[in-house]
Amino acid sequence: MSNPAVVSLDEIREAASRIDVVDAVRRSFIAYSNGKSVVPPVGELLFDGPPGDVHIKYGYILNDDIYLVKIASGFPENGRLGLPASDGLMLVFDRRTGELRTILLDRGYLTNLRTAAAGAVVASVLAPRVVRRIGILGTGVQGRMQLELLRGRVDCTDVLAWSRTEAGALRYRREMNGLGFKIETTTDPDEIASTCNLIVAATPSCKPLILAGSIQKGTHITAVGSDTPEKHEIDPEILRRAEIVVADSLEQSRERGEIHRAERDGGFDRKRVVELGHVLQDATLRRTGDDQITVADLTGVAVQDIVIAKAVSAALTNQAGTSPQGTGKD
Amino acid sequence: MSNPAVVSLDEIREAASRIDVVDAVRRSFIAYSNGKSVVPPVGELLFDGPPGDVHIKYGYILNDDIYLVKIASGFPENGRLGLPASDGLMLVFDRRTGELRTILLDRGYLTNLRTAAAGAVVASVLAPRVVRRIGILGTGVQGRMQLELLRGRVDCTDVLAWSRTEAGALRYRREMNGLGFKIETTTDPDEIASTCNLIVAATPSCKPLILAGSIQKGTHITAVGSDTPEKHEIDPEILRRAEIVVADSLEQSRERGEIHRAERDGGFDRKRVVELGHVLQDATLRRTGDDQITVADLTGVAVQDIVIAKAVSAALTNQAGTSPQGTGKD
Numbered sequence: 131m132s133n134p135a136v137v138s139l140d141e142i143r144e145a146a147s148r149i150d151v152v153d154a155v156r157r158s159f160i161a162y163s164n165g166k167s168v169v170p171p172v173g174e175l176l177f178d179g180p181p182g183d184v185h186i187k188y189g190y191i192l193n194d195d196i197y198l199v200k201i202a203s204g205f206p207e208n209g210r211l212g213l214p215a216s217d218g219l220m221l222v223f224d225r226r227t228g229e230l231r232t233i234l235l236d237r238g239y240l241t242n243l244r245t246a247a248a249g250a251v252v253a254s255v256l257a258p259r260v261v262r263r264i265g266i267l268g269t270g271v272q273g274r275m276q277l278e279l280l281r282g283r284v285d286c287t288d289v290l291a292w293s294r295t296e297a298g299a300l301r302y303r304r305e306m307n308g309l310g311f312k313i314e315t316t317t318d319p320d321e322i323a324s325t326c327n328l329i330v331a332a333t334p335s336c337k338p339l340i341l342a343g344s345i346q347k348g349t350h351i352t353a354v355g356s357d358t359p360e361k362h363e364i365d366p367e368i369l370r371r372a373e374i375v376v377a378d379s380l381e382q383s384r385e386r387g388e389i390h391r392a393e394r395d396g397g398f399d400r401k402r403v404v405e406l407g408h409v410l411q412d413a414t415l416r417r418t419g420d421d422q423i424t425v426a427d428l429t430g431v432a433v434q435d436i437v438i439a440k441a442v443s444a445a446l447t448n449q450a451g452t453s454p455q456g457t458g459k460d
Numbered sequence: 461m462s463n464p465a466v467v468s469l470d471e472i473r474e475a476a477s478r479i480d481v482v483d484a485v486r487r488s489f490i491a492y493s494n495g496k497s498v499v500p501p502v503g504e505l506l507f508d509g510p511p512g513d514v515h516i517k518y519g520y521i522l523n524d525d526i527y528l529v530k531i532a533s534g535f536p537e538n539g540r541l542g543l544p545a546s547d548g549l550m551l552v553f554d555r556r557t558g559e560l561r562t563i564l565l566d567r568g569y570l571t572n573l574r575t576a577a578a579g580a581v582v583a584s585v586l587a588p589r590v591v592r593r594i595g596i597l598g599t600g601v602q603g604r605m606q607l608e609l610l611r612g613r614v615d616c617t618d619v620l621a622w623s624r625t626e627a628g629a630l631r632y633r634r635e636m637n638g639l640g641f642k643i644e645t646t647t648d649p650d651e652i653a654s655t656c657n658l659i660v661a662a663t664p665s666c667k668p669l670i671l672a673g674s675i676q677k678g679t680h681i682t683a684v685g686s687d688t689p690e691k692h693e694i695d696p697e698i699l700r701r702a703e704i705v706v707a708d709s710l711e712q713s714r715e716r717g718e719i720h721r722a723e724r725d726g727g728f729d730r731k732r733v734v735e736l737g738h739v740l741q742d743a744t745l746r747r748t749g750d751d752q753i754t755v756a757d758l759t760g761v762a763v764q765d766i767v768i769a770k771a772v773s774a775a776l777t778n779q780a781g782t783s784p785q786g787t788g789k790d
Binding site for chain 1: 463464466468498500503504505507510512514516518519520527529531533534535538541543547549551553555556557558559560563565
């Protein structure tokens with residue numbers, strides 16, 4: 131009966147910097163699409179006054195040696211108290227005994243990281259052959275991390291970022307300074323659509339920011355902002371026109387995200403949607419011409435959490451084995 | 461963004477010894493029966509090779525300042541590795557912000573404690589006026605804790621405990637020595653039925669150990685062992701004959717426990733079942749004669765976990781405020 135390691139956000143960031151999160155997340159999508167994971171429906175608690183929602187995700191990958199329980203919360207009025215609106219932690223258990231091995235007090239960081247890693251996984255198989263300019267919609271945490279993980283993975287350093295406000299744009303340019311990108315900003319989303327051919331949409335918008343009439347031939351769009359039935363960032367017409375439409379989870383795309391909205395409001399035929407884990411394994415499901423429009427709709431799957439929590443835990447253990455100071459515990 | 465307190469089993473035991481767990485659990489049943497709690501369906505993960513099951517319970521009491529997530533596991537082959545078969549922890553969150561306040565690494569202790577406290581709550585309203593002998597079926601952790609929490613709450617010190625084996629009976633007498641009870645043991649369950657009038661059944665039996673033909677008039681039986689659709693410890697005929705049949709949760713009694721089994725196999729009419737939280741508030745729902753047989757079927761409700769976790773957390777905080785050594789953190 132050993133006590134679990136309790137790992138702080140700083141230690142988690144450091145460990146995550148030593149692992150290939152994009153590859154871990156790539157493998158998680160393959161496991162998921164191949165039916166090699168067990169991910170029950172998400173548990174939920176809802177609160178009023180102040181409003182808040184809590185999601186409990188849990189599951190495991192078959193034949194793996196761990197299972198994961200993740201608890202994530204969103205309390206939108208936390209800013210009044212000087213606290214972040216979202217928070218979370220992950221618990222890594224031994225699959226053979228039920229023992230709790232590691233408590234990752236990641237405050238939601240690993241969820242952001244695995245979401246950004248999914249964007250990089252998508253870009254690796256769906257980005258245009260020649261990326262002229264990267265467009266980032268949204269200058270929040272996800273807008274920042276998506277671009278960080280595209281660095282070195284996409285052969286383009288020209289970036290246009292859209293923010294709703296000048297202040298957000300300014301902050302983004304400052305935060306992203308020194309990463310090797312040439313970053314310009316705009317408050318007009320149409321400028322993203324009309325000048326970028328690899329676009330990542332990372333906003334909580336409930337109305338389309340990328341319009342069908344504005345996008346260029348050959349553009350790829352990854353939408354990561356919509357994780358509810360109501361949110362969407364892309365004109366449904368773009369999904370109708372796109373040659374390839376990919377979902378991280380076909381099942382989840384029935385209930386939330388761009389595909390759900392395009393089907394509900396725009397007459398989009400979901401039969402054309404392919405799952406990311408299959409696209410990763412089958413090159414014939416990818417782009418076959420430079421003029422094709424492609425869309426990936428990411429709503430977030432618990433397998434991503436499972437693999438990233440496991441990879442971070444393993445990195446902490448390795449560190450503990452080689453460094454006299456670092457035990458991964460506090 | 462303060463880090464949560466991480467509390468060890470030893471600290472939890474100490475804090476629990478300073479609080480009135482029986483009163484906390486009593487209040488939890490009242491809140492539950494009055495519709496003042498939110499307890500979604502239990503999340504579950506099942507494993508094979510080695511077999512194991514994991515339950516994730518979560519919820520909150522309306523207008524309370526916390527919500528709870530509890531993760532409990534049972535891995536029956538753990539004994540081979542020198543580990544207990546069951547394990548668990550509780551996470552106490554701030555209901556206004558979602559912040560994790562306290563990690564209670566209780567290894568399942570608080571679940572055992574709240575189950576034993578429920579037995580004491582039941583005895584306070586359903587025990588016979590004159591208890592001649594307390595009968596305890598099962599000499600495991602629950603058989604021990606049930607009796608510990610009856611101490612001082614029932615005016616009787618004569619105890620007969622049933623164990624399947626002589627070794628179990630011997631161990632029980634040794635463990636319970638010094639608590640002020642006069643403890644005798646038996647390996648014949650019928651001796652419990654025929655000589656005790658306050659009986660607690662705390663075994664994982666799948667066939668009845670207490671038979672209708674053997675029990676005395678005026679006996680009360682609390683059954684805590686059955687938490688699945690298959691387990692039951694009491695002859696269904698006893699439920700048919702009983703004047704009063706109480707469930708901790710009417711809803712759960714449809715799917716598991718003694719009432720479920722008596723209804724399924726024994727033609728028991730569940731319309732007569734009353735919920736414990738109502739019995740606690742309404743004396744007219746209790747025993748009206750010394751010859752009446754009463755039964756309480758406890759399958760375990762998440763509100764019990766919520767109140768006990770909160771009470772323990774509060775006791776730790778109080779200690780932190782008064783003692784320079786004890787911060788409730790490790």
